[in-house]
Amino acid sequence: MSGQHGSYEEIVRARRGSTEFREGFDEARRAYLIGKAVHERRVALGLTQVELATRAGMTQSALSRLEGGGTVPTIPVLDRLAAAMGMALTVAFEPAAA
Amino acid sequence: MSGQHGSYEEIVRARRGSTEFREGFDEARRAYLIGKAVHERRVALGLTQVELATRAGMTQSALSRLEGGGTVPTIPVLDRLAAAMGMALTVAFEPAAA
DNA sequence: CTTGAATATAGCTGTAATGCTATATCCTTC
DNA sequence: GAAGGATATAGCATTACAGCTATATTCAAG
Numbered sequence: 001m002s003g004q005h006g007s008y009e010e011i012v013r014a015r016r017g018s019t020e021f022r023e024g025f026d027e028a029r030r031a032y033l034i035g036k037a038v039h040e041r042r043v044a045l046g047l048t049q050v051e052l053a054t055r056a057g058m059t060q061s062a063l064s065r066l067e068g069g070g071t072v073p074t075i076p077v078l079d080r081l082a083a084a085m086g087m088a089l090t091v092a093f094e095p096a097a098a
Numbered sequence: 099m100s101g102q103h104g105s106y107e108e109i110v111r112a113r114r115g116s117t118e119f120r121e122g123f124d125e126a127r128r129a130y131l132i133g134k135a136v137h138e139r140r141v142a143l144g145l146t147q148v149e150l151a152t153r154a155g156m157t158q159s160a161l162s163r164l165e166g167g168g169t170v171p172t173i174p175v176l177d178r179l180a181a182a183m184g185m186a187l188t189v190a191f192e193p194a195a196a
Numbered sequence: 197c198t199t200g201a202a203t204a205t206a207g208c209t210g211t212a213a214t215g216c217t218a219t220a221t222c223c224t225t226c
Numbered sequence: 227g228a229a230g231g232a233t234a235t236a237g238c239a240t241t242a243c244a245g246c247t248a249t250a251t252t253c254a255a256g
Contacts, residue, residue, distance in 0.1 A: 060233080063233095068234075072212085090192050093188075160245070169244080172243065
C-alpha cells in the first residue's frame, strides 16, 4: 500500500509540471468561466435553460452541459448564445499580462 | 434559361435574409479575422509558419489553414497560439453594440 | 532558369463538441 | 408526500476541427 501510495504522489508531482496537465487545467478553467458567465447572464435575464437554448438554436442538454463547464464551447455556439443574450462575443489576442 | 435565371436569383435573395445564410457569413468573417490577426502577429514576430506552429504545438498545415480563414479555430488552439505569440486570448461576452 | 525555403492543399483519421431523445434528479409549490 | 417545472445526465450519432503525411504551389535568392 505504501509503495503504491508513494508512487501515486510521485506521478502527480511529475505531471503537475507537464504541459498536458497544465493545458487540461487551463481548459477546465476556461470551460468553467464561460459556463459561469452564461449562467449568470441567463439568470439575470430571468430565462430558463429551455428558453435560452431555444433562442440560441441549441438544445437544453447542450446548454446544461455548457453551463456546468462540461465542454469548451465552439466559437459559433458562443456567438449564437451571445446574440440570444443580447450581447456580443469578443475573441481577441491581447498583450500578455506580465 | 431565363426561368432558371430568375429562380436562382430569387433563391439567393430569399436565403440572404435567412439565419443560416447569415450564420455562414458571420462564421466566415470570424474565421477570416482570426486568421488575419494570427498572420499579422506571426509576420511581425518574424516567424515562419513552421516555427510558430511548432511553438504552439500544432502542425504547419493546420496553421496555414487557420491563417487562410479555412476554419473557425477551437478555443484551446487559440489559447496555445496566443501563448506561442506571447499574447493572451480574450473570450468575453460584452454589451451588444447598438 | 534553378534551387531551396515557405506556404497551401489533398486526403484520410481521430477527437471533442453538439445534436438528439429519453430519463434521472433536483427544486419549488401546494 | 405529490405534482410539475427546471436542470442534469446517459448513450448514441453527426459534424467540424486538427492531426498526419505527402505533395503541390508560391516565393525569393543566386
